[in-house]
Each structure stands twice: as C-alpha cells, then as structure tokens.
Amino acid sequence: MRTTLDLPDPLFRELKTESARRGLKLKELLATFVEAGLQQPSTDSSEAARKRSPLPAARRASGSTIPAIDNQEIARIFDEEDAP
Numbered sequence: 001m002r003t004t005l006d007l008p009d010p011l012f013r014e015l016k017t018e019s020a021r022r023g024l025k026l027k028e029l030l031a032t033f034v035e036a037g038l039q040q041p042s043t044d045s046s047e048a049a050r051k052r053s054p055l056p057a058a059r060r061a062s063g064s065t066i067p068a069i070d071n072q073e074i075a076r077i078f079d080e081e082d083a084p
Contacts, residue, residue: 005030 007015019029058066069077 015029016026019026022029024032055068057068060066
C-alpha cells in the first residue's frame with residue numbers, strides 16, 4: 001500500500017543514510033522499523049496513557065448535577081416521547 005509520510009528533514013536524512021549503509025531501499029528500511037515497533041509488547045505506561053478520563057458532569061444553572069444516563073436509558077426516554 002502506498003502512503004505519504006511527513007518527516008522532519010534531519011530524520012529523513014538519517015533514514016536515507018541508514019538505508020544506504022544497510023543496502024536497503026528506504027521503503028524496505030521503514031517497513032522493517034514499523035514491523036519491529038508493532039511487534040514490541042505494549043507497556044503498562046502506554047496502556048495507562050490510553051485510558052480516557054471520565055466525562056464531565058453536566059450541571060443545571062442552579063448548580064445541581066444532572067445524573068448520568070446510559071444509551072439504554074436514552075433510548076427508553078425517546079420511546080416514551082414517541083409513544084401516543
């Protein structure tokens with residue numbers, strides 16, 4: 001598959017130098033690096049970085065918190081509104 005990468009000039013020059021040193025085409029070297037990176041086991045710190053923070057609580061103008069509801073509850077409310 002073909003793709004476009006936007007690399008800083010110093011990094012690109014380093015990649016070109018390394019590919020010439022290894023006797024590989026640039027795309028072969030990049031594919032090797034990408035494969036190696038994907039095969040590395042993920043660390044706990046990267047897993048923790050991917051966790052999302054909770055959504056902020058919605059508040060009324062009076063300052064009271066609006067209770068959180070899930071998708072099933074939202075669907076039930078919509079069904080009630082659509083009922084004759």
